[in-house]
Amino acid sequence: MMAIVFATLAGSAAADPPRGETDGEVVERGELTVAPSRRPIRAVVVDNALGDVRVEGHDGDNVSIVSVKHAPEVDTLERLRVTLVTDPDGTVRLTTALGDGRERPLAALAGLRIDLTIRVPRAARVEARIGSGRLEVKNVDGGADLDAGAGSIQVVNVAGAVVARSVDGDQRFTTVFGDLDAHAIDADLALDTIRGRSLSAQIHSGSIDARRVASRDVRLYAIDGDIHVDAETGGGGGGPWRGAIVVSSLRGNVEVAVRSTVRLKVRARAGGRVVFAGAASRAGRDRWVEGQFGHAGRPSQLGTIRLESRYGDVAFSVVNP
Amino acid sequence: MATPVLDDRELVAACQRGERRAMEAIYHQYKRRVFGLCHRIVGPGEAEEVAQDVFVRVFRGLGNFRGDSQLGTWVYRLAVNAALTHAGKQRRRAEIGDDDHLAQVAAPAAMQRDPRLSDRVEAAMARLPAGYRAILVLHDVEGLSHEECAAILDCRVGTSKSQLHKARGKMRELLGPALAAERDLGRHAGVAAADRPAEAE
C-alpha cells in the first residue's frame, strides 16, 4: 500500500514562523521527514517544474524535505502543493503542483515558486526533473537521472551512472565516479574529475570544457561549439590504460591535452589547422593526420584518440604527469 | 535542517502537545475551506462564529483523530456538521418568526444588484435547504469527488450523486429567468460553435 501525503508541508512547530510576509511576497517554509518502512529508501524521484531542487546524500536512512514556497499573495501560495508518495519498493516520489484554484485564474508565474531541498540516504538513486530553476545533486552514490528544460544542472561528488539532459540550461559536473551521459541543446557543459567507464557529453550549441577526465571511453560532440579536454590516462587503478577518446565538433575548435605515459595513437582532421604537440600539420577536411605518443605499455594496451573539427582547428598535446 | 520536521500526523501530534505554530498551520491550511463552507451553509452573518466553533472542535478533537481518514476529510466533516446543526437552529428560529433572518439568507437585494450569474447563483444557493447547500459547496464549489463528499457527509456515494442531482435541479428552479437570459447571451455568442459537443466526444 503506498502512502500519499499532501504535503502542503504546512508549516511546522519550527522555530521560524511557517509563513512570512514581506513587500509583495509571501513565503512559507515546510519540513517533512520520511522514514523507511519495511525496505530502505532506494530511490528518490522529484518533479518540480516550479523552482529549484537540491538533493544531498547523507549518512542516515531517511529522506527529509524542506520546501520553501514563494508567492505574491496568500491565495496563490495556498495553491502551491507538494505531494509525496512513498512506494513499498523503497521509492519516494515528490511532485510539486499548482492547484487550479478555480475561484481565480492565476495572473502570472512571476514571484511564484517552490524550492525543494531534499536529503536522501547516500546510497539512493536520484531522479529529478525541473523546469527553469537549478537542479543540484550532491554526495550520492546511487547515480542520478536528471532533466532540466531551461534550468541548470549541477552534480557534485556522485557515484554511479549519471544521465543529464537540458535544453538551454548549463550543466556542471564535479567529481563523478561512474558513467556520465550528458546532453544539452543550447548550453555550456563543464566537467571536472570524471572517473567512470564511459563519458559521453554532447551539445548542439555551446562549449564543452572537460578537465581531469579519466574515463576509459570518452566521447564528446558539439555541432556549434568548442571542446576543450584535459584527460588523464591513469585508468584509475594504476594499471595500463587501454581506452578511447573521441572528440568531434562540426563548427568549433577541438583542443585536447592528455596526461599520459602510455602509448597513444592519435588521428586528427580539421577544416582549419591540426596542431600536434605544438607543431602544425598540413590539414584538410578529408586528410587524417596521425601520430603516436608515449612508449610505455604493450601495443595491445594502446590508447586511441580521434579528434575532428569540420570547420575549426584541432590541437593535441601530451603532458607528462 | 535544524528544525523538527512534520507531516500531517506529526502536525496533529504537535497540536496535541499544544504547540501553537502547528495549530496555526492547520488553521491557515483549512481556514478558507471551513469558512467558505460555513459562509454558504449558514450565511455570511454567522459564518465567522460557526467557523470559529469548527476550529475549536478541530483542536479539541484532535486527540480523537485516529488518522484513518485524511485530516482534510475529517475537518470538512466537522465543518459540515457544525454548519448544518447551526442551519437547523436558524430554521427553527425562522419558523418562530425571525423574518430578518430569512431576508438575510435569501439575499434578494444581491440578486437585483449584480447581474453576474455567479452572484445570482450565490443568492439562489442561499435559498436552498441546507443539505443541498452542503453538497453543492462540497462538490461544485470545492471540487471534491463524490467519494470524498460521501466520506464527509457519511452517506453512500450514490446518495451524494442523487443529492447533487436534486440540488442542481432545485437551483434551476430558483434561477429560472437568470438562466434563460444566460442562454440567450450564450446563443448570441456561441452559434458559430453550434456543433462543439461533437468535438468533445
Added chain:
Amino acid sequence: MNCRTALDELTAYLDGELDAATASAVRGHLRLCPACRTVAEDHAAIRDGLAELERPDPAPAVWAGVLARLGEAEIDDARRSRWARWFDRVRPHLLPAGLATAACAAAVLFMHLRSDDAGGAPAPSASTWAHDAPQGPAPSRREAAYGGGQRRELATQVPVEVAPPPAPRPTVDASAELAGEVARLEEVFRTTTAELLPLARAEQRGAAVQRFDRDVAALEAAVVRAPAGKARDQAWHALVSFLERSALGEAAARVAVNR
C-alpha cells in the same frame, strides 16, 4: 434513450462520470431533443456558476476568537472533576466496545456534568439529509430537478452548445505561462531538428540513407507518441542526439537509436 433516462443521467454526464457509450447516448439525445438540451445547458451553467464562486477569507479576528475559546475551554477542563475528565477520555472506547451498559451507567452518574461537545468528530448522521430536506411535501426527483424546464416552450430549434464535461482538474502546469515555457522548449527542439536533419542526411551514403530515414522516422514517432513531460523531453533529446552524431559522421549514431 428517452428524455427521462437522459435527464436522470444528466448530472453524471455533465460531471464526466459516465462511461463512453452512455455519454454518447446522452449526447445523442441532447442533439435530438431541444427541451433536454435546455435543461442540460441550465445545469451546466449552474455547475460553472458554482465553480466560479469565490472562497472568502475569514477575518483575522476568527483566529483570535478560536484561541480565546480554546483557552476558556481549557480553563473549564481544569475546573472539572477528575472523574468527568476520565469519562471523557474513556467514552470513545466504551461505546464501540459494546459496553453500552457501562456507558449508560456512567452517563447517569455524570449527567450533572457539563457535556463537552468538542470531543472528536461527531459522525454526520444518516438524518443529515432528512433533517435538511426541503420543507413541505418533498418533490419527486424529476420535479425537483427539471420542473421548470419541462413546462417551458421550446425557445429555438438552433442547436446550441452544451458544455462538455469539465476536464480533470489539472495538478501541474496549471497556468498558461508554464504551458508557454513548455511550448518554447519544444520549439527549440523543433528548430534544432530542422537545422540538423539536412546536415545529418547529407552524411549518409548509399543504403545508409534509407536506414537513416527509417531511424529518424522511428525517433520522430517516439516523440509524437510520448506523453508530454519527461518522456517527451527524453524522446526529443534522443532524436536530436542521433541527428547530431549523424551530422558528425559518427557510426555510433545507430547505437543511440537502439538504446
